[in-house]
Amino acid sequence: MSPDSHTFIFLNAFLINNFVLAMFLGLCPFLGVSGKVKTAWNMGLAVIFVMLVSSVCAYVINHLLVRYQLEFLRLICYIAVIASAVQLVEMFVKKFSPALFRVLGIFLPLITTNCAILGLALFQTNRDYNFTQCLAFSFGAGAGFTLALVLMAGLREKLELADIPDTVTQAALSLMIAGMLSLTFMGFAGLGG
Amino acid sequence: MPTDPRTPEPLSLTTFTQGIWKENPVFVMLLGLCPVLAVTNTATNALAMGLATTFVMLCSGVLVSLLRKVIPKQVRIACYIIIIATFVTIVDYAIQAISLDVHRALGAFIQLIVANCVILGRAESYASKNAVINSFVNALGMGVGFTFALLCLGVVREIFGFGTLFGFELFGANFQPWAVFALPPGGFFVLAGWLFLFAYFRKRREASHAKEPHVA
Numbered sequence: 001m002s003p004d005s006h007t008f009i010f011l012n013a014f015l016i017n018n019f020v021l022a023m024f025l026g027l028c029p030f031l032g033v034s035g036k037v038k039t040a041w042n043m044g045l046a047v048i049f050v051m052l053v054s055s056v057c058a059y060v061i062n063h064l065l066v067r068y069q070l071e072f073l074r075l076i077c078y079i080a081v082i083a084s085a086v087q088l089v090e091m092f093v094k095k096f097s098p099a100l101f102r103v104l105g106i107f108l109p110l111i112t113t114n115c116a117i118l119g120l121a122l123f124q125t126n127r128d129y130n131f132t133q134c135l136a137f138s139f140g141a142g143a144g145f146t147l148a149l150v151l152m153a154g155l156r157e158k159l160e161l162a163d164i165p166d167t168v169t170q171a172a173l174s175l176m177i178a179g180m181l182s183l184t185f186m187g188f189a190g191l192g193g
Numbered sequence: 194m195p196t197d198p199r200t201p202e203p204l205s206l207t208t209f210t211q212g213i214w215k216e217n218p219v220f221v222m223l224l225g226l227c228p229v230l231a232v233t234n235t236a237t238n239a240l241a242m243g244l245a246t247t248f249v250m251l252c253s254g255v256l257v258s259l260l261r262k263v264i265p266k267q268v269r270i271a272c273y274i275i276i277i278a279t280f281v282t283i284v285d286y287a288i289q290a291i292s293l294d295v296h297r298a299l300g301a302f303i304q305l306i307v308a309n310c311v312i313l314g315r316a317e318s319y320a321s322k323n324a325v326i327n328s329f330v331n332a333l334g335m336g337v338g339f340t341f342a343l344l345c346l347g348v349v350r351e352i353f354g355f356g357t358l359f360g361f362e363l364f365g366a367n368f369q370p371w372a373v374f375a376l377p378p379g380g381f382f383v384l385a386g387w388l389f390l391f392a393y394f395r396k397r398r399e400a401s402h403a404k405e406p407h408v409a
Contacts, residue, residue, distance in 0.1 A: 021377065024231040024380065025305075075278050079278050079308075118305060118307065118308045122304055122305070123301060126300075166396075167392050167393050168392070172388035176382070186378065
């Protein structure tokens with residue numbers, strides 16, 4: 001597979017360089033929202049959606065900035081675009097699917113401060129992806145985020161019943177599990193050549 | 194005109210030290226973990242990242258504090274983000290000019306300082322309510338605390354992962370690098386280890402405090 005092919009870009013963001021476990025992006029929701037599988041799943045879906053929207057927006061914005069030679073404004077524009085994209089998505093979901101809006105709740109606005117979204121926009125610019133490659137990349141990254149979140153939530157649900165020493169605080173325990181998950185994901189390195 | 198009651202705090206030593214130890218952003222509040230884990234595979238990277246974050250925190254703290262009576266309350270978060278993003282852009286270009294190697298090693302993570310919730314948290318909870326000098330001192334303390342935490346991780350990971358410290362060879366030629374510490378999982382394990390160590394000491398101190406009244 002060539003490194004430019006859509007399958008490779010998708011697999012790369014999904015498994016090999018998983019955003020959470022290999023690149024350490026979006027750790028706050030990863031540690032914060034991974035208590036239950038159900039909420040983890042909903043959070044993942046919301047992130048995939050916002051990633052797709054902001055990826056498309058960032059692609060268009062970058063083209064405009066390059067055209068008018070304003071690259072130094074890139075960061076400021078991206079962060080503003082992401083904030084408004086999240087706001088738009090929130091209004092859209094509220095209007096057309098109140099049920100989904102209730103399920104997502106506070107997690108929707110919190111996506112703004114998720115560095116995985118900004119990271120996605122920055123990486124796709126650094127790597128000069130074209131439009132369809134951007135879509136494959138953002139979908140892979142979102143799916144990878146969801147996968148990591150759901151796996152983590154499953155493990156933590158099981159750990160509720162486990163007998164652990166009380167010096168191991170919640171955070172230290174979660175980080176330990178994350179480390180082991182990350183080790184497992186390193187096995188995917190080399191996939192796709 | 195300020196409409197909400199401000200709570201100015203007197204300037205004291207705790208304004209500075211609370212960020213270093215008692216409210217350490219990484220070890221106590223668990224904020225801004227992404228750069229903490231991502232760029233601490235060597236001590237040099239950790240130091241560069243810590244200094245860059247401290248600079249952004251200082252500048253944005255001072256500016257937010259200066260503008261605290263001008264910024265309307267409804268759009269304050271957006272304003273803070275724009276201020277932070279401006280200083281991050283400056284830092285990004287400055288590092289590129291000073292050392293291209295460091296810029297390449299840190300990559301997109303310099304720009305991701307924008308999304309570091311420690312900085313936004315400081316702007317919202319401290320700089321927007323306090324005088325300029327207080328905000329400066331407080332941001333400096335937080336920055337030092339953040340850099341300290343990054344160095345804690347960076348030093349451990351570089352010694353075990355590469356057998357070096359700040360690029361200097363520590364062990365003989367026969368040293369076998371413990372590669373996992375330089376790779377992503379090592380970041381999680383080392384941070385978990387530090388948290389475990391701190392929790393252990395806290396438990397022990399609480400236990401000894403609980404015993405003292407009985408003796409007296």
